[in-house]
Amino acid sequence: MAAALSAPDAEKLSQLKSAVSGLGQISESEKNGFINLVSRYLSGEAQHVEWSKIRTPTDEVVVPYDSLAPIPEDPAATKSLLDKLVVLKLNGGLGTTMGCTGPKSVIEVRNGLTFLDLIVIQIENLNTRYGCNVPLLLMNSFNTHDDTLKIVEKYANSNIDIHTFNQSQYPRLVVDDFVPLPCKGQTGKDGWYPPGHGDVFPSLMNSGKLDALLSQGKEYVFVANSDNLGAIVDLKILNHLMTNKNEYCMEVTPKTLADVKGGTLISYEGKVQLLEIAQVPDEHVNEFKSIEKFKIFNTNNLWVNLKAIKRLVEAEALKMEIIPNPKEVDGIKVLQLETAAGAAIKFFDNAIGINVPRSRFLPVKATSDLLLVQSDLYTLDDGFVIRNKARTNPSNPSIELGPEFKKVGNFLSRFKSIPSIIELDSLKVSGDVWFGAGITLKGKVTITAKPGVKLEIPDRVVLENKEISGPEDL
Template sequence: METPATLNPADAEKISALKSAVSTLNQISENEKSGFINLVSRYLSGEAQHVDWSKIKTPTDEVVVPYESLTPLSQDPAETKKLLDKLVVLKLNGGLGTTMGCTGPKSVIEVRNGLTFLDLIVIQIETLNKKYGCNVPLLLMNSFNTHDDTLKIVEKYSNSKIEIHTFNQSQYPRLVVEDFSPLPSKGNDGKDAWYPPGHGDVFPALFNSGKLDALLSQGKEYVFVANSDNLGAIVDLNILNHLIHNNNEYCMEVTPKTLADVKGGTLISYEGRVQLLEIAQVPDEHVNEFKSIEKFKIFNTNNIWVNLKAIKRLVEADTLKMEIIPNPKEVDGVKVLQLETAVGAAIRFFERAIGVNVPRSRFLPVKATSDLLLVQSDLYTLSDDGYVVRNPARTNPSNPSIELGPEFKKVANFLGRFKSIPSIVGLDSLKVTGDVWFGASIVLKGKVAFTANSGEKLEIPDGSVIADKNVSSPQDI
């Protein structure tokens, strides 16, 4: 692989040394080695894309299409089957549940009624396949962290009416900051020495695994990519129909920003193309403007639809040069760097790429136990076909804001502190601080805060109804 000509002599030397060190790492494939060297070369050449703030334009409705104005869907089930037979669903399954105190893939955390994220995804696709007599396969992109566990878990679906395929995203060595050498060649060759390079890697990983060609040979045309922890990311026939009718190679689902989403990436029109703008690319003096919900009204849900032939064309031509996200870490006291890319940043390389401004219900991620509280409460119900549906009794379009203290961070501790999940249909906000325990059948309304004084345990009795109160002792109830 050619080293970019823009490297200065010192950096060219670094790359040369890195190449010889990486060539001895027999844990990874030749594709992974060259992909990694390519990424580091681009990083050193300072290829970071700087945005000229004055050239940013707000996208028109042709570029970010309102959901209501998508191409109308035929009501004929035979037409729907034709659409679905062109589709593949791909869930990003590389994340571990470590932030929530779980071992193994995050997708096996129980969400509702004893069902995990993965169970719900399988039920949803199986229902579609049965209803329309189609064959929508499920692909799981694992990382080396989740691969072995996922293979064991997938066995339980062997009798399901659904084809499940797994493939791994790339495994790259972490870079030692001090001398730009790969960490595994320093004698540390455990899992900590490696990293998966972000979900932007989905395109080369799909290609290198052979899955892309296999799908194309089966007549598949579009892949719907989403995070496995986003309960709102279900197959949407209206979007698929619109893309096929309009030959859009790429579609990013965006949704209106609220104050909780100010850091999320947004879509802009830039030099005639639609492009993702992330907070990391924004000059310091414009950060507040970026965070305002007046100018940048939408954010990226990371629900992405992409044409498979277009992926093949761009990967083969090596033109998918997404912005590099440097992620500094520390392993056993050694400062390391991992370079990553994001799937949303690829939008500018595809032809007729669009955004679709979707309802908020399509963005329901579970990143922490506070999100788990929302989806396990009476704010949502679970339908037979695996969909998590919002309770129509909730009149406020936005969800309550929930802040739980560190005692609730791990799923096991969180579940142990609630005899049952409180009713929160009428809740605006909840803040819990300290050693608080909840009884059964509690109802919370308005703005509620619970604070256990240091060294004390605060128990909320069964059946309590608490509205617009700050509770720090049983007498406050």
């Protein structure tokens, strides 16, 4: 529960309100949303869970994917299901970590096609095949809005309605005196931030898109990160939610040691909720990271009932855990308060998780992920990135590329062609390494160029269980 504010905090909030009211760049709903968030943060709402009350969810709460009923054979039934669906991609992120400017969704993934191209092709195919109308919504941030508007023009002739809307724009808070950064003369983009994807629900409502969709008879929105190539429309999941009247569904998948930081679903005081590492008391962090007790993690593929979103946003009931994100702008320490969409699960009625196959979680967060999806480990079919059956190992190879490969441009220039990795277990590359064409990697391969030395891996070489630090090792 929110505690009453102390006198100094109440004074802080009051001064902040008057400062924010003078910010002409944002709407009244954004100002109110921001003040509410700060007020909840100052009141120190309980963020920690009582460890002893955590229960492992049953199969009724986290439903095994294999237990879902098959979809109806009748194409007309499928069409009527799909006509109630909207696909929403979170498109607020920039590709800065991968050295790109502009929205991350326009990075080329495969065969010259970007994330956005693939998403559009997938939905076009659904609409064509079933004669349905599944629209695509893109939630942009002020960072990606202008670029995205230009980019979607190229889909003008497709058989898919594409809508864009912006998530909220909140001012960064100066830590020292709790004044909005834009009030200190930082009027550029650096003065602002998008408050995390938990903001998708109020922004959908404030943009007017939610009411428009409800008036068209839409019932469910499938929300996913635009960089998750596995997040495709799944009729079995949609059918299950419609049949069982679940207002909210989070797709989870079995956790591997690579996913130890991902949030997990727990049963807590009779409700299903998301547990993030930030909420875990220090003495339990190792237990949280183990894959024995917490076997699943959140893919951020979410299915949510539109009427339920409207009901909860209007009631201001979506009080998701606040994630404080400290940053520095021009040497000034600032604070961003954010929320995550997955944390909303506990506010919806009849909410569930579905334990989906790992293939539904294929995010591209770094160039090492790009190497996987551009390789022969995957093929492209109708916009779907499909895993090659020739790979017998169910998990993907672990790939670590050095800083020379971090930016997409550098990554692409260092490979004449992407190596074959069907039989690869792990690859570690460090230093000034360049790959020729037609290379095959198998087992465990480590390539380390000596400092100041350019190491070229020749065309068509096969490297199996090798450690290479110079031409003599080839």
